[in-house]
Amino acid sequence: MTGQATYCGSRPRHVSLVALPDAVVSTLAGIFDVMNGVALMGLTRPGEPAPFQIEIVGEAAGALELASGIPIDVQRAIDTIETSDIVIVPSVLLGPQGWQKDRYPGLVEWLYRMHERGAMLCSACSGVFLMAETGLFDGKDATVHFGYARAFAATYPAVPIHPEQVLVVSGLREELVTSGASMSWHDLVLYLIAREAGATVAQEVARLFALQWHQDGLTPYIVFEGTADHGDGEIQGAQHWLSDHFSVANPVEEMIRRSKLAERTFKRRFALATGLTPIVYVQRLRIEEAKRRLERTDTSIDEISWRVGYEDPAFFRRLFKRTTGLAPSAYRKRFRIPEFARPRPRN
Secondary structure: OOOOOOEOOOOOEEEEEEOOOOEOHHHHHHHHHHHOHHHHOOOEOOOOOOOEEEEEEEOOOEEEEOOOOOEEEEOEEHHHOOOOOEEEEOOEOOEOOEOOOOOOHHHHHHHHHHHHOOOEEEEEHHHHHHHHHHOOOOOOOEOOOHHHHHHHHHHOOOOOEOOOOOEEEEOOOOOEEEEOOHHHHHHHHHHHHHHHHOHHHHHHHHHHHOOOOOOOOOHHHOOOOOOOOOOOHHHHHHHHHHHHHOOOOOHHHHHHHHHOOOHHHHHHHHHHHHOOOHHHHHHHHHHHHHHHHHHHOOOOHHHHHHHOOOOOHHHHHHHHHHHHOOOHHHHHHHHOOOHHHOOOOOO
């Protein structure tokens, strides 16, 4: 493969890719294929070993049905693995009851033992729910799918989480690595390839698989949903009114007037209940509506600014970028359905 970067390293790093019944097949299989990509795509020099020796491991070898009902072959039982350089827990699917702890004590104990023996522990998306049971992430920064952030914080309050971040590397040896929502496992795998085989090889793997780093973070993907289960009926009523009237002039003043509370009392209770000041809450609702219009319509940015409640388009643009991490035009380009994928009108 002329012109491609090649890997020239020493011994392969042993990678244990953990399969458990809650695992999502797409993440597990994707990680397996891309980490093998250096060898599969011919990026190793003749006679040189591949950078990774990756095995799908689990509590027992043999067929295992994953969360989607797809069976996968567990190549090796964890009780036969004394050491591993890298351990990865892929995305797991949480049921209606959330993550149920203490179901996999053997896996948790093995993860802890692998870490003690020098392994790097990595999770993709919600895989950190299992990893966190080891206690090794207590007090260490991590990330998780933003849709599971509240559930994770409730289950593991000792772990600081940053769901807006794509990748978080923690630990004294930088040996605790977590990736955020869904397809950010691409970033995890490319990071591991860059770390172990070099940046040039990682770039080549990204090119050959057409993978992209999520360099803008995950904030643009997060949909704002205001906290509503706080139990303050007065503030809940204000939130309900605001959901349909956020674009009116002076919405905070109108909420206060409707509540019949003193201004200071209303603002204090609103912030205590929702975690946001009233004006920031209004801004988040307005930006969410602007995002929907950018995604689904061809309306000009100036008109969208006006429709969501801002007469100054320049202020709207600055606020939008500060909130989402992207300018409105860049957001529209990122999230609109591309022209080639749009349904064609029937004759």
